Amino acid sequence: MDSSIKRKYFVPGLYQKHRRVPKILNNYEFDSSYLQKPRENFTAKCKLCGKTVRASMRVTTNFVNHVKKFHPSSRNDSVNSFLSEDKTLSPPPPTVQLSSLDTQIVSTLIKCCIPLAVLDMSSFKNLLIQLNPEVSIFSQSKINNQIIPHLVEQTKIQILDVLSQTSSLSLVVDYWSLNETKYISIHSNLIDTEWKQQTVMLDCQQIFNIEDINYLLENCLMEYKITGKVYSLCLTSSNGLALKPIMEILTLNCIKFYSCSMLLDKILNHGLKNLSQLQSKKLVSDKNLNLKSDLDSDCELAEDISAIYRPFNELKDDLEKDSASVSVIYPAFKGLQTHLSYFKKFKEHDAAQELEKSLEEKLGFIKSMPVFSVAAMLNPNFGLSWIDEQDHSSYEKMVTNEFLKEAKVSRELNYVKDVKISAPRKSYLCLSKTIGGDNEYSNEMNSYIMYVKAFSYDENFRLLDFWKSNEKTYPHLSNFVRKILSVSIGLSNRDKLSQDCMQKMDLKNDMSNLESILFLKFNNSYF
Numbered sequence: 039m040d041s042s043i044k045r046k047y048f049v050p051g052l053y054q055k056h057r058r059v060p061k062i063l064n065n066y067e068f069d070s071s072y073l074q075k076p077r078e079n080f081t082a083k084c085k086l087c088g089k090t091v092r093a094s095m096r097v098t099t100n101f102v103n104h105v106k107k108f109h110p111s112s113r114n115d116s117v118n119s120f121l122s123e124d125k126t127l128s129p130p131p132p133t134v135q136l137s138s139l140d141t142q143i144v145s146t147l148i149k150c151c152i153p154l155a156v157l158d159m160s161s162f163k164n165l166l167i168q169l170n171p172e173v174s175i176f177s178q179s180k181i182n183n184q185i186i187p188h189l190v191e192q193t194k195i196q197i198l199d200v201l202s203q204t205s206s207l208s209l210v211v212d213y214w215s216l217n218e219t220k221y222i223s224i225h226s227n228l229i230d231t232e233w234k235q236q237t238v239m240l241d242c243q244q245i246f247n248i249e250d251i252n253y254l255l256e257n258c259l260m261e262y263k264i265t266g267k268v269y270s271l272c273l274t275s276s277n278g279l280a281l282k283p284i285m286e287i288l289t290l291n292c293i294k295f296y297s298c299s300m301l302l303d304k305i306l307n308h309g310l311k312n313l314s315q316l317q318s319k320k321l322v323s324d325k326n327l328n329l330k331s332d333l334d335s336d337c338e339l340a341e342d343i344s345a346i347y348r349p350f351n352e353l354k355d356d357l358e359k360d361s362a363s364v365s366v367i368y369p370a371f372k373g374l375q376t377h378l379s380y381f382k383k384f385k386e387h388d389a390a391q392e393l394e395k396s397l398e399e400k401l402g403f404i405k406s407m408p409v410f411s412v413a414a415m416l417n418p419n420f421g422l423s424w425i426d427e428q429d430h431s432s433y434e435k436m437v438t439n440e441f442l443k444e445a446k447v448s449r450e451l452n453y454v455k456d457v458k459i460s461a462p463r464k465s466y467l468c469l470s471k472t473i474g475g476d477n478e479y480s481n482e483m484n485s486y487i488m489y490v491k492a493f494s495y496d497e498n499f500r501l502l503d504f505w506k507s508n509e510k511t512y513p514h515l516s517n518f519v520r521k522i523l524s525v526s527i528g529l530s531n532r533d534k535l536s537q538d539c540m541q542k543m544d545l546k547n548d549m550s551n552l553e554s555i556l557f558l559k560f561n562n563s564y565f
Contacts, residue, residue: 062101065109066091075183078554083246084109090250092243092257100257136188140174144185148555149562154181186554189565193557194262196564197238201262204228206269206521210237210297210529211255213284214276216552220245223556224258227526233506237526239560242553248284255290268292270409270525274300293409297528298367299357301400305393306350312392342381346390349377357527363501364525365417368410369424371401412437413522416515419499421490438483444518445479482515 059073068082076095083090086109093100143166147154156162157176166173201207207228214221224240241258245251259265271290273281274297281296288294353370356362374397381390404410414420415437425433501523509516558565 060095060098060101062098062105065105066101074179075187077183077187081244081246088247088249089253090246092254136184137174139170140176140180141185141189143176144181145189145558145562145565148189148558151559154555157181182551186551186558189558190554193561193565197240197561198262200230200236200238201226201228201264201267203231204524205267205517206524207264207267208270208272208524208526209268209290209292210272210274210526211251211284212274212276212529213251213279213281215279220279221553222251222254223560224255225526225529225560226262226264228524229502229520233502233509233520235502235524237530238564239557242556242560244553249287251284252287252289255288259290269521270294272297272526272528274528276529293407293525295403295407298401298404299354299362299528302350302354302357305396305400306347306354308396309347309350309389309393312389343389346378346381346393349374350393358530362527362530363413363417363523364410364527365413365420365501365523367401367527368404368414369420371397371404372424408436408440409522409525412440413525415490416519416522417501418490418493418504419495419501421493422487423495434487437487438480441483441515441518442479444521445514479514482512486512486515 059070063082065085066082067085069080072078072080072095079092079094081090081092082101084104086105089104089108091100091104143157144154147156158178163175207226210225210227212223212225214223221242221244223242225237226240227235227237230236240262241254243254245254256265259268268290270293271288272295273285273288275281285294285296353366353374356366375394378390378394378397382394411433414424415422415433422430422433505516505519505523512519
């Protein structure tokens with residue numbers, strides 16, 4: 039045997055135990071446990087600037103590039119020595135072949151939220167051996183360093199294929215914490231070629247400070263090759279962390295707003311808190327005036343309060359469903375305003391006044407963002423019915439302009455030139471029509487607007503089914519609709535990082551593979 043080839047590559051387990059730290063990592067703070075997981079990506083904090091960089095022990099390119107780009111003065115000691123290392127005498131360890139049974143067992147446990155610790159139980163091992171005597175013995179290092187990274191890699195390949203088939207998508211960035219450790223989860227929402235709404239988790243990462251979010255977001259978009267496809271970004275928090283500092287530093291060039299479902303939840307909580315304070319003040323006032331409680335009046339008040347909050351609760355439930363659409367936000371906002379105006383006028387309830395103030399304060403931004411009104415008008419079930427009649431023409435003009443603006447960008451990207459052809463004319467006239475230009479798109483939009491004006495509200499209407507069946511009728515408009523309706527308003531109940539799931543899998547106590555397991559759990563239909 040060639041003495042230059044070290045014995046550790048031929049003895050199972052020795053390679054990981056004796057793995058040395060890459061010199062470039064002298065510039066970073068990192069979790070040393072990843073030395074035993076060389077294939078797994080991890081986040082390290084740069085000692086020179088505090089930013090986080092993500093790579094693995096085996097592929098340290100991102101660590102090197104960061105130092106070269108942002109700290110060139112430190113290259114002599116770290117980067118150059120790393121680049122000058124002789125790697126010819128240290129061949130990589132042999133690739134470990136994983137059996138499909140191994141990956142299937144682990145993936146099934148993750149899908150069913152069963153703790154992976156059961157694989158260490160002797161009774162479970164005996165069961166597997168009885169079912170299949172050839173089954174391999176699971177070790178924690180094999181699960182963490184081989185099986186889970188393999189599942190993550192295969193899942194990302196499937197997601198890449200899905201994302202490559204769309205021209206536009208929206209993002210949801212969820213900022214949350216567990217055991218005082220902060221994380222972000224990056225989700226993508228899109229309408230696929232079959233007019234099905236799909237939401238996938240692109241990444242889940244621990245963050246050391248909020249300034250890292252831009253860097254992690256940029257790397258994530260580059261990894262999935264979707265940097266130029268992002269139309270909107272919705273910022274939310276599964277467990278109520280402050281989001282304003284994050285929104286202020288986000289640099290991604292797209293439409294950005296807070297989760298509407300999250301804000302509605304805050305409106306309800308704020309309203310109930312104020313209602314409790316108002317009730318307490320009333321009880322104190324009645325006691326000071328020696329007034330006895332009027333049961334009839336109290337019952338009437340309870341009924342009024344229930345009636346005030348009912349539409350808010352119904353909307354909250356609908357926004358947390360998988361089928362929730364951005365098209366409902368603006369009509370619902372105006373509907374809630376009308377609802378509260380009635381109680382202010384005829385019932386004179388303080389609760390209604392407080393709710394109206396909170397509604398305007400937290401969701402009033404949708405009035406200045408065209409995407410919400412455009413989305414509502416592209417839903418035939420709403421059309422123009424939610425708009426005051428005197429404003430119809432201005433809204434029609436607005437949605438047409440937004441459509442033509444997007445159509446122009448699309449034509450430029452696809453190198454489609456507008457050609458003017460002279461029409462039959464008299465000697466004193468010079469008329470022309472534009473082929474492939476705005477006329478073609480305007481006619482399509484006008485045809486759709488005429489259709490929605492005659493459309494009657496249907497409780498069983500299915501928005502995406504409508505556009506799927508009318509894609510050929512409105513070929514240009516349907517592309518625009520796919521982009522607008524992909525805009526996410528928050529995470530549905532199914533999409534939220536379930537505390538129940540993390541508790542079932544005992545992830546709060548064993549956080550070594552937290553991000554990877556949550557990534558796999560969310561995207562369980564792709565592996």
